[in-house]
Amino acid sequence: MADFDSSNTWDPTMKQCMSVKVNDHVVLKGHPCKIMERSTSKTGKDMVHLVGADVLTQSKYEDTLPSKQIMKALPGQEFQLVDILTGGCMSVVDNQGNVRDDLKLPDGDLGKDIKMSFDEGEFPFVTVVDALGEDVVVSVRQEAE
Incomplete structure (x- = not known):
């Protein structure tokens, strides 16, 4: 480069x-x-x-x-979790109201944290990066109070 x-x-x-x-x-x-x-x-x-x-x-x-x-640099975008769908995908929405239903719930601790927050009635924000053509959830955060 x-x-x-x-x-x-x-x-x-x-x-x-x-x-x-x-x-x-x-x-x-x-x-x-x-x-x-x-x-x-x-x-x-x-x-x-x-x-x-x-x-x-x-x-x-x-x-x-x-x-x-x-x-x-890998571009990232933040979405708010709306639902966890059967089959291991998440329904998320961006700040313009565009909905995606194709993001895979991540494996490991990150996926467990997202699912636990959702099961507790929360709708956390997830950050997604374009990992060379594959969108990957890399972090989760709760809405600031």
Whole structure:
């Protein structure tokens, strides 16, 4: 990938390695990952070390890249849970009222947290990222009171 060139039109789905933070979602070594660790070199070589977990498989990936190198950021969108459907899908709505019934309830603790909130009568918000063509629920939060 090329370095950032301010003369080109900037693509919001791209970001420089130096601006990637822990909990960001980016493509790392060709995999859609949530960044778990980030550090910079102390030797003056202007390098960023990133460790991420694949949002599909939970496999760990790490890489050391020049701080000005461009990475693909994974766009995310927040939806409010409306219902959990038979077959393991969720019905969700975005802030414009558009409904989706095709999001899979995630496996593991995240899925359990979403289901438990819903079973308790709550309608939490879920964040979905485009993981290289597959929409994946990556987090849940309750509405602020």
